[in-house]
Amino acid sequence: MEANSVIGTINKKGQKIVDPEYLFFEAPRQQHFMTGSEVVREAIRRASVDISVAYPITPQSEAAAMVGDLYVEGYVGDYFRGESEFAVMSQCAGASFGGARVFTTTSGPGTLRAYENFPMWAGSRLPILINVMVRGINSPLNIQPDTLELGMILDTGMLIWHAETAQELLDYLLKGYIVAEEPDVHLPIAIVIDGFFVSHTKDMVMIPSADIALPPYNPYRSPVPCMDMEVPPVRMMRDPFVMKSNYISYATHASWQQEIRAAIERSRKHTIRLIGGLIEEENSDAEILIVSSGTAVAQGREAIRLLAEEGIRVGIVKVKTLRPFPHEEIRQATKNAKLIFVPEFNVVGWMAREIKAVIPDNHRVIDGPHVAGGMTMPPEVIVEEIKKVLAGKKEVVHG
């Protein structure tokens, strides 16, 4: 209710606060040709962000620096460089505990250094939005894209949306706040893109005017108290949960963890409405399907075109949200498929594992092809993989 009352007002920067639905679906948009990093800047310009903390790591440094420019211009309330990603995520936590809308970005080794904070964010119901621009995490040193880090944050309790294009990046950043801040969700959200492939390439993006912005965050719609002393303080608990022998401690902790997972599931209804479903399908009645997320999907589409030229019909299922994972949607979309290929930008195949875990007859899933450590995924590699399996030359790995 309170959020509605600000609609139509003008913020410090002279932007008109508009209904999110208007910003997302009705406001006129203009076409721009820009990099993914610039798209981050344009999304944050319209996101009424109170605080952003930054730390450099390729490939997200550029976007993080541009958010600093927005602070100087007056679009972001406060901004500073923390001392490490662990500290940055802790600073973001403090700001969010204090009732601010928070934005940060990270990549690869930064994501892992920050890791301990993610389940803490989720457990504390902090709706922080983090833009993860994936990159290699392993030794030998590598600054190229690799989605291995994503497989590792799947179960931290965050919402995770994987954007394929710069356009999706813009929309997901703005829509992500609205879903993450819903009282029945109220969880952190990672908006993921494949580093370099999206962050450093230029793309056509339709952007609404810069003189409108999202309503600010209302921390009093949170399911947990906002730590600002504006609501009566109470003695929080009488019995610290760390007393492990205590049955109450066990029951509270276990049910709280379930509640976080339940909140992820409750985000579906908001997400489906705002981003038009958790998956996207093209010709999913085909016997051969490609299922993946991020730019692997873009490469899959090109492979499909090449295969069609040879008379092989292949469909595609794009997974837009990794958390919540669209299990029922994927089950339905793959029900007629005989072979399900899962191209991935990592060596372990976590997406294939996720899919195998939710569909019947999962021997249909071909775990691959994989590229890792920054190699692009030539569509020909996907074509070759599919043809090899079709010709019976490659042993199908049974799930």
Added chain:
Amino acid sequence: MGKEKIKICDEFYDIMPPEYRELVDSATYGKEGRGWKDVGIAKELIEEHSLCAGCPESIAFRYVMACLPNPEDTVMVGSTGCTSLVFPHVAVHNIHSLFGNQNAVASGLKRALAYRFPGKVKDVVVLAGDGATVDIGLDMTLQSWFRQEKFLTICFDNELYANTGGQESGLMQKGFVSKMAPAGKKFDKVRLPEIAEESGCHYVATLTVSKPNRVEKAIRQGILIAREVGPTYIQLYTPCILEIGKQAMEGLQEMRDSEGPNERFAFKEYISEEAKAYLASLEKEKKPAAIPSQA
């Protein structure tokens, strides 16, 4: 401001937990000059605690809570350790997030509060053990001082990791034999008070909690200077009687023994020139008010 924030609706008075009623009836919200003497009359802001019997951290906690100049607008940030067992009983908003990141959390929190409530005093106070402050969290402790973040950091220095059973810490004395330092600690007690001074703190104090007046003054100065001038640091010796093998009643003597003029907890205080000027301006403000006939 003050008690109206915590007032209980008449109809609900009898069913409210007794500790909440006590908070409303006898806590010192909104009272000028609240201090350690309120401990004992009112339970103040801690109902009970789960520290070992006689642990000096428990009385230190009570003094700190009783001496907050502005509890109705103070948020505490803690860390994992023995103190995290007390925070659940504390009646001001408090955050326990992880081990060692308290000064980073406080940085974000203080900035959020400053941004959201530009016209209002909102104090942030960090309170953590020596392991959290000086070892695992040292970079975040120091960097918050370098950045001149406006909050007080209090370290409960019990010279070891108590909560995990007595391991070596950076503030442990050289030569002390403990778990994970089986042949005795190899390096000196980290000189964090001096480092704090060098790192930009405007008020630094080292003391034990054997003299409540002194603790009260230090806490008040630490908070007031942090509010207006910049970061402040207080290191309180709160010996872990359990891990050094003392009886419940021996904590006070242990503190007295270690605060002699040449001992490691001899009272020391550093106040920057800026902070001195600020304290003097506070004194000046007070004086005319004390002589109402002139007003």
